[in-house]
Amino acid sequence: MNQRSTEIVQLLSKEKDEITVSGFAEYFQVSQKTIRNDLKEINTILNQNQREEVLIQSGGRINPPENFKESLSLLLEGDFYNYKLSRKERRQAASAMIVNSADYITLATIADHLFVSRATVINDLKDIKAFIREGNLNVISHANKGLRIEGAESEKRNFLLNLLRPSLSIYENHKNVVAEHVSVQAGDSSVIQKILGEQEQRYKKYLDDSSFREIILYLRIMVNRNQMGEFLEPQPDTNSENYMFALDTLKYISQYCDVVTTEDDIKYFSRFLDGVRYMNNSRFSKNTVIIQMITRQYISGISSELGIDLNADYDFFENLSNHLGSIFSAPPIDYQEVDVINEVLEDNQDVLEAVNNQMFVIYQYTERQLNEIEIKYIAVHVCAAIERKKNKEVAFRVIVACHAGIGTSRLLLEKLKRHFKFRVVDVISAHEAMSIEPNAADFVISTVPLEGCSLEYVVVSAAFNDADYIRVGNRIDALRNCRNFPVRMEEDGLSAKGLIDEIHPLVYSMIEPEEKAKTFMKELRRVIRDYFKQSVENETEVLSPYLHHLLPAMNIEVDVECEDWKDAVRKSGEKLVERGYIESRYIDAMIHSIEEYGSYVVLSKGFAMPHAKVEEGSIRLGMHLIRLKNPVPFGVEELDPIEFVCCLSAIDHKSYLKAFFSLVNMLRDAEYRQMLHEAECPEEMAGIIEKYEHSNS
Structure with a gap:
């Protein structure tokens, strides 16, 4: 038997309280199907030796036979530790x-x-x-x-x-x-993460998630070795561009982790930083929008095939577009096969089949065929989106328990509120769990296992990744099977976002000028979110303005006369030049790019979004939309002629993403497309865009 099966035998022999399949799944952080397979393996040994088997009863309750302890020597081969x-x-x-x-x-x-x-x-x-x-x-x-x-x-x-x-x-x-089993790391992980994160911001060296975790691991090994007196051998001189990044990172680690670091540590760590992957926030090219548009098409296809509408899940769109961007990067990431992916997909074969069936959408962009593990990672993103949608429809009361301080608990709380209709009734420290009353909530979400807790709980990471979405979903499924929870949807009538959305148009209609209204709304948001115990603005709102923020009436023109596609591109960008969003060379770069690479700027029937690279003259994030009096062809037969041309001035690959998400969703909606076509003035078009976003956010 494997280590987990052996430990299950030991727990069954000692535990007096009720044990369930879902409880074991949570304890070992695997799927319920994996636990059932482990129990099947145990029962096979018992059956072969004519012993009573372990029963799985209704609700997933595990019932070992009364004489189970008599079978321990058989199951553990006489020495538990030899087989652990x-x-x-x-x-x-x-x-x-x-x-x-x-x-x-x-x-x-x-x-x-x-x-x-x-x-x-x-x-x-x-x-x-x-x-x-x-x-x-x-x-x-x-x-x-x-x-x-x-x-x-x-x-x-x-x-x-x-x-x-x-x-x-x-x-x-x-x-x-x-x-x-072996302690090879030292130093406070949360402190080291904070130091590394601060240096990322200082040096504008943004690491991808896997590289960030790898660096934290190396630094904790370094701290451990240096504290033991095991220092690096002399390192060769380096002209690494990451030298100062390494120096400042190790300076603060020395201070806060009480460890001596040497010049050799700095040299070695700077070369280590040379070898990891970065998400260059200034990275933006023609491929960026293509990948995001294909992501939009892919999600639409997956939704249709599975019969589950995932089009409105912005997090799914953002996560999947970033993931596809990393897949098609050069060199591509070497994704590792891991057990939990296979366990998740064992129970979601229909999702994996749909993902494979829709791969033709992605292959229109690249000739490289994705390997099996790359496709599985995409399927996990889909599974997480399905869990988010399913669990937004359930209003469970939950308590959030965290072991790493108020900052981490606040981060976790914000992520939970974004993706679940949970009614968070309390946020506590992990050690307070033993004081929770049995009826205080439906269950607890914790960053660590909880001893003496009277409620069922699920353990997640503070970062709350896709695997955690699935884990929480599995726990909810288990709870539904065991207990009859009230839906409590009537409690969700009032929320910070709902209140802000209701007040927003009233404020802008009654307060002039617009800048004064914006100032008032900013302060009002702070008060409302403080009352609801939310951060003033979440990261998405700060970094990713909505479409109506980028396309107010002043950034829209109607019935513009254009001779051809070049003239349309030029006129869509001229106002951005006048307002200081782009340099004039940015317009020339857009035209040259279309001439060189083709009409990749055509996003859907009748709509084009010309853009160029940041280094080709972009100054500020902005959009300018023109509706042509007489549509012109851009050279894409099935999508021509083009009526709407929206010039995008991007400063990175992410800050415009929420606006882009709203835009492509609007383009899928025939009713709103027609309303944009019939609008008589810029103010009317701006109102249509804002109304759309409020009704679909």
Whole structure:
């Protein structure tokens, strides 16, 4: 049996309270189907030996036979600890202990730490030495002292990093064997994350999520090794552009983690930073809008095939467009196969089939065929969107418990409120969980396991990624099966966003000039969100203005006369030049780009969005929309002629995204397209756009 099955046997033999499949799934952070398969494996052994089997009753309750303890020696082969780790897991954990040791380490120490016999370690030693040699290190044996490692400190750190790296994926949620059994990291993770995040902002070096987690892992290994007195060997000089980034990061880590860092640490870390992936926030090209438009088409196709409308999920659109952008980057990311993805998709084969069926939408952009794991990651994004939609329809009362302070709990709270119709009744520290009254809420969402909690709970990461969406959805499904929860939809009539949306048009109609109304609304939002215990503005609102913010009446013209597509592009950009949003060369760049690459700016029937790169003259984020008196062809037969031309001045690949999302959704709606066509003036068109966004947000 595997480690999890063995632990299940031990828990069944000791636990007196009711145990459920969903409870085990949550404890081990795997799917309920995986737990059922583990129980099936246990029952197979019991059945083969003519013993009573473990029963799974209604509601997923697990009922071991009364004489279950008599079967322990059979199931655990007489020694639980010998079978707690597989041979491969023992090799990894033992190797980490040897490499991480600052002195000799004995076989007896390894055996005691891993709860195995000394003979077991001796039998594993050949494999352990071979495994360590793969990391350019050698194991030296001394008859009276034990084992020690011979090799460069940088290789030791690389070895430990590679052992822990598989646990970095956002979808890999079960415990890493090495991390569980060997302490190779030090320093407060939340402090190091904060330091790294601040330096990202300072140096405008924006890391992708996997690189951010990898750097945190390396830094915690570095802190551990330096605190042990194991410093890097002399490093070669470097002219890395990340040298100052590395220097300032390590300066603050030295201060806040109470550790000495050296010049060699800075040199090594700067080269480490050279090798990770960045999301350059100034990155913007013709491909950016193409990928986002294809994402929009792909979501529409998936929605139609599955019969679930996911078109209004902005987070799905943003996450998937970013994901597709990373897939088609050069070089492409090497996505790792992880168990939890397969577990999620085992229960969602219809989603995986739909994802494969709709791949033709993506392949119209690229000739590169995606491999199986890349397609599976897309399917997980779809599964998460389905969970978000399903769970927005349920008004559970939840308590949020967090172990890492008010900042982390506030971040988690905001993400929950964005994606679920939860009624968050309280936010507490994890240690307060034992004081929760049984009827205080329907369940608890926590960043750590809770001891002595009277309510059922689900453990999530503070970052609340797609795997967490699915995990919370699985917990809700389990709760629905076990208990009859009231829907309580009537409680959701009043919210911060709903109140702001109702007040917004009234304020702008009664207060003039517009700048005064904006100032008033900003302060009013702060008061309302403070009352509802929300942040004044969430990140999306700050960084991503809505379409009606970018297209007020002053940025719209109707019945513009144009000779051809070049004239239309030029006239769509002239007002942005006048107002200082773009330089005049930006217009020339748009025209040249269309001549060179074709009419990629045509987004849908009758609509084009010309744009150029940031470095070709973009100054500020803005849009200018013109409706042509006489539509002109842009060279896309099935979408010509073009009636609407909207010049986009982008300053990065993200800040315009919410506006773009609203725009392409509007273009899918025949009624609103017709209203834009019939509008008599810019003010009417601006009102149509704002009304659309309020009715669909």
